[in-house]
């Protein structure tokens with residue numbers, strides 16, 4: 465257990481005197497003070513991850529644009545902004561949040577296959593750094609709107625390099641069948657005819673291969689492919705955005721260390737694109753293992769077939785196990801012998817509502833005991849919902865010995881505050 469915690473959290477999550485601590489704060493105390501379900505984030509972990517990225521990629525010195533979709537809590541965004549990062553957004557909502565937190569427009573990149581006209585207007589008005597263009601149709605729309613607003617839109621063209629990556633089917637984004645980016649030929653023809661787009665400045669090329677990628681090889685493959693393609697066109701963009709997707713440990717799976725991950729990508733980049741600026745868009749890598757979800761056992765339900773721990777968090781709080789069959793380690797906040805096999809399930813009325821299956825946990829867990837669902841900082845709260853009439857969890861941030869609430873728990877009244885009984 466100790467070894468595993470060290471691996472995922474760089475020592476920021478630890479058992480001390482048999483109790484789980486996040487930095488200097490005891491998990492059990494958080495449960496009692498803030499109630500459960502509650503998301504807990506370690507601020508030091510986030511800062512360290514950014515430093516690790518900087519150091520691993522130091523030879524190319526990229527602009528780090530944190531991918532807000534992984535975790536859009538404004539306190540976390542502010543921490544990341546203060547660490548000098550830019551931001552990768554995908555909607556008007558994320559744009560407004562980024563601006564509100566104080567990200568400067570020249571560090572905002574705007575991706576997404578379905579930007580509406582209003583979203584394009586918002587981005588242009590805010591003078592964002594780059595629109596990541598995902599289709600010819602979108603490029604034409606941006607040109608039209610930029611002309612009306614008398615502004616030049618800076619864009620990067622998202623290329624779909626048809627590269628397969630070893631990750632869940634739903635999070636592969638660079639195979640030709642996926643909706644993302646444009647095929648090589650279309651990008652080529654845009655570049656050749658870019659003079660026609662008088663209100664567009666094609667500054668960059670973007671690719672994003674997928675999420676939770678464990679090795680650097682596919683990025684190197686993508687960069688090599690891109691080099692050949694651009695050479696043929698005789699076009700050297702000033703920006704190359706290699707997207708995000710850098711993997712993290714959820715368990716002791718094989719994962720290339722970030723030092724060599726960054727070094728391999730940078731070496732290839734500098735060999736082929738030494739005059740261009742690199743952008744990276746990590747989400748999960750920065751926040752994934754900063755966070756856990758603390759939950760309370762409601763029932764220890766035994767049947768002749770299975771042992772169930774029914775807890776007060778479900779797929780509405782953390783959908784990753786239900787949606788991708790993702791593995792999240794589950795540990796008791798008080799260290800005990802783990803000798804009974806359980807399915808850890810939520811209260812939601814769906815068979816797919818589970819947090820973990822076939823897990824060894826203490827035999828005597830009883831109602832009121834607390835469990836920690838690990839590696840929940842990315843795509844945890846940000847994908848949560850009110851399904852089954854369940855108010856969303858609270859979020860707290862730990863920094864050394866202090867813990868502060870950064871999003872209050874939703875109340876029952878919050879559930880209907882936007883509705884009308886007609």
Ligand code: LLP
Nearest residue numbers: 531672675676708709710745746747748843
């Ligand atoms: N850039 C672009 C254009 C993206 O689409 C994404 C993620 C990222 C960056 C950040 O990827 P990351 O570094 O976090 O892997 N809900 C899924 C992950 C979906 C990722 C979507 N795009 C999950 O829980 O695994």
